[in-house]
Amino acid sequence: MNESKGALTEAVYYILISLYSPLHGYGVIQNVEKLSGGRVRLGAGTLYGALNNLLGKGWIMECGESGDRKKEYIITEAGKRTVLDETDRLQELLDNGRRLLEQQKRIEGKGQQAT
Amino acid sequence: MSKQKTTKFRIYATIDREEVFLNEMCAQGWKPVRIILGAWFVFEKCEPGEYIARVTTCVDPKGRKAGKERRRQLSEILTESGAEIIPETNVDAGTRIYAVRKEAMGDFEINTDIDSLIFEYTGRRRYHITFAVMAAVFIILSVMLGSLMIYDFLVNTGDKRTIVSACLEFSATAILLVCFLMLLMPVPSYSKKIRELRSRREFEE
Structure with a gap:
């Protein structure tokens, strides 16, 4: 794991994967809610802070305005690399967690058979 | 209608x-x-x-x-x-x-993650501190001015109007002091909230 990068927050991860196609602020909120099956609802302050941080890091960029003059954003190459790294990290967590849980289940199953 | x-x-x-x-x-x-x-x-x-x-x-x-x-x-x-x-x-x-x-x-929350809550409370705390410092500066200036008026009354003029002005000056100082305390009062609670959120972040995100 790349310690210096650190883990992304759930909000940031969802915002980044939402921006593979250009979206304006509220579009991001709607897309994140849809992607997470309604579980993650971003507040306006959360989105505003995250968008500014991501712009500062160069992970997203402004890509013009939509028809009604709303600013739209899109993920950059650096942002895409970050998403890939984070997805690998999450996959590693998931694999390790599942493997250990299955081992634990087997040990418990053997213990019950022995008794 | x-x-x-x-x-x-x-x-x-x-x-x-x-x-x-x-x-x-x-x-x-x-x-x-x-x-x-x-x-x-x-x-x-x-x-x-x-x-x-x-x-x-x-x-x-x-x-x-x-x-x-x-x-x-x-x-x-x-x-x-x-x-x-x-x-x-x-x-x-x-x-x-x-x-x-x-x-x-549905629910209406502006800040839904720990980072933006920390940002919000840090901003609020700094806002209070900034205005409290400004009030403190005015308090110091006001006390100095009032003291000068009393000194002027005692040493130079003996004019009663000077002492009335000094009293008004000290009344203004008292109001400023109340403002200063009101501004400073929430700062410890904001600091506590920020500490709690930071410790929550270690586990939740």
């Missing part, structure tokens, strides 16, 4: 208390529609509990007022998500955004 309106005069030391007051009024069927000089709250009749009110600071963690563009962006996201921005005139205009949204639209 114009809607029934009422105006309440309130001065709160913190944004948190202001938000509680606005939500109490919403629960009673009064929707905030305008805030004048940060103290006169104008309400319009609505259904009890029809709206939820939220207040957020528009300052950065150094307590500086965010630019017009940033304020516009945040207001825009709020409006798009179904909220109404309450027009306000304040002595520190531009540092806060007041918004209401219909309760029927």
Whole structure:
């Protein structure tokens, strides 16, 4: 794991994967809610802070305005690399967690058979 | 037919208390529609509990007022998500955004993650500290001026008008002192909230 990068927050991860196609602020909120099956609802302050941080890091960029003059954003190459790294990290967590849980289940199953 | 309106005069030391007051009024069927000089709250009749009110600071963690563009962006996201921005005139205009949204639209939270909550409370704390420091400077200047007047009365003039002016000066100092204490009062609670959020972040995100 790349310690210096650190883990992304759930909000940031969802915002980044939402921006593979250009979206304006509220579009991001709607897309994140849809992607997470309604579980993650971003507040306006959360989105505003995250968008500014991501712009500062160069992970997203402004890509013009939509028809009604709303600013739209899109993920950059650096942002895409970050998403890939984070997805690998999450996959590693998931694999390790599942493997250990299955081992634990087997040990418990053997213990019950022995008794 | 114009809607029934009422105006309440309130001065709160913190944004948190202001938000509680606005939500109490919403629960009673009064929707905030305008805030004048940060103290006169104008309400319009609505259904009890029809709206939820939220207040957020528009300052950065150094307590500086965010630019017009940033304020516009945040207001825009709020409006798009179904909220109404309450027009306000304040002595520190531009540092806060007041918004209401219909309760029927679901939960209304402006900051939904730990980082933005830390950002919000750090901004609020710095805002209070900045204004408290300004009040402290005025207190020092006011005490110095009052003392000079008393000195002038005792040593030079003996004019009663000078002592009256000094009394007025010290009254102003007392008011400034109250403002200073009101501004400083919420700072420890904000610091505590920030500490709690930081420790939560270690486990949750």
